[in-house]
Amino acid sequence: MDEPRNELQDLGEFGLIDRLTEHISLVQPSTIKGVGDDAAVIASDDDTVKLLTTDLLIENIHFDLMYVPLKHLGYKAAAVNLSDIYAMNGIPQQITVSIALSNRFSLEAVEELYTGIRLACKRYDVDLVGGDTSSSQTGLFLSVTTLGEAKKGEVVYRDGAKENDLIFVSGDLGSAYIGLLLLEREKQVFRANPNMQPDFEGVDYLLERQLKPEPRKDIIEMFRELDIKPTSMIDISDGLASELHHICSQSKKGCAIYEDKLPVDPLTYQQSAAFAIDPTTAAMNGGEDYELLFTVKQSDYEKLKDRLEITPIGYITDAASGLQLISKKGVTYPIKAQGWNHLKNEG
């Protein structure tokens, strides 16, 4: 009874996933790719594959209903799951949403949540085709699964980056994290004095990045338009540093990232200062950006260089060089993965 036990928090989420999936053997001929990328890849017809991905969203772990409106929560739950399909260079088509909730929620509250889900479905042309509902003893639990499609030859994995490939990100980084800090700060102010009104003047963009992220369907459409297939791709949910580690470890490569190239919105810069946070830290480790990180051959640079929606931030190196951040002053630092780890105490 008193045998030593291994604690989940010592292992972390990625460690746990590695342990649980190490004995998996695949027997179905239709399974092209199982665990280990943004989505599983399943054979469909001669030209097409299906993509399957699933996410959990749990109250007080992934969201705080003190400042997350239910409609936004529904929208975000769908949006972040769709993002995983785009990260495979695919198009999401069907979604299922399961919810467990306690009786403290009214029907009207659940309908708000579903209004948000339906808005996201409508915006991204996705059909809500199923789900499950249950009560829970405490809290709200959401489980979202998306089925997507891609041409067989167009699927982009995490493991295809080659030496000297260019590394791009879409949009800007760190803003969703600063948005979260703003919401958390106002929550503390409100707790101290419930009569205080939140002070959100001029920071709408940061709040929206946190509360209502938009998956980058437009980037996938850009690839089609320019006839480009990235060599590797992943969406940025746990922070750029963590996703670079996934790309590099699966591709067995290293990378060099230039701090001065990181796309950080001026508002993120400005508000970072208020929290005494280095904007680069917000960009590298903030998480929840739901932007796309991808690598392309150097020969694709000409096609991409004038596109405002993406930014080149560095290049792929050999594995021995490791993952490096070259600072604005020209100093090189190793990039540490500090993913958004719910299972580790260090948070």
Place this chain on the structure above:
Amino acid sequence: MDEPRNELQDLGEFGLIDRLTEHISLVQPSTIKGVGDDAAVIASDDDTVKLLTTDLLIENIHFDLMYVPLKHLGYKAAAVNLSDIYAMNGIPQQITVSIALSNRFSLEAVEELYTGIRLACKRYDVDLVGGDTSSSQTGLFLSVTTLGEAKKGEVVYRDGAKENDLIFVSGDLGSAYIGLLLLEREKQVFRANPNMQPDFEGVDYLLERQLKPEPRKDIIEMFRELDIKPTSMIDISDGLASELHHICSQSKKGCAIYEDKLPVDPLTYQQSAAFAIDPTTAAMNGGEDYELLFTVKQSDYEKLKDRLEITPIGYITDAASGLQLISKKGVTYPIKAQGWNHLKNEG
């Protein structure tokens, strides 16, 4: 702030699902069937469709870890989800499992759970291809999604039953429910006196039906072997009565069920008496049987009549006749759906 609100428990699970899905419009050409059956049906190639289904399993709502071993829980979580694919006359191929759990679980406990999941995958030739992990503040949450396949013309829906079709069920009914009552009884005994050993002699079958249900892949194989396509089908998760209501309402028909035809195991009879429960009630409303309920044309009777794994229990009537149970004494009673309703207070 004090506006009247609609309580979820007044609506019940099916009422809630109806409300949440009434505004859904489908835009993807690949969506053949969305919400409303055991699985969604998605176009794949010219001959084949994909089937998609998802289930939640929540601690102290769907299972009690005081008497459910984690390995069994993992097995059951997968098994009940696969059952939904068989209920469409399809073959499950891929599964994703998401878990949220608190730090009271050790790594060894989670590995036990996954051992059960992998066992079910192996037994039913299904690949575990993904999932998500998270911490939770309390309790264990499982979300399982299965992707299956069927020939386009072989998919069986709930809405295809025709008047005079014969109604069959596989296996026996009510045993999983009596198994649950036995486990609950021993839990109370243990609580009163933790030194008491559980008294499970001779009731293994009932416990196994509750703890380790097997989805009826063999019935789907039987249909192939005999070249039979049922006119409608559903799996029995909420109890025969509830599933008959689904078949009849979606097919716009009624039914006549003969009490003396209901397949009830002798052990279920015997142990029902100990709980002062009518075995017919256990069979009609117990739930968690994970047997298949299906209807066939009368002309298929010859092919099916000698199959021991299935039992004819009645026939489909016109809608105006309603759903009727003809008792052993020849008295006719209306069949009420008393599904396993987690959201209603009445339980």
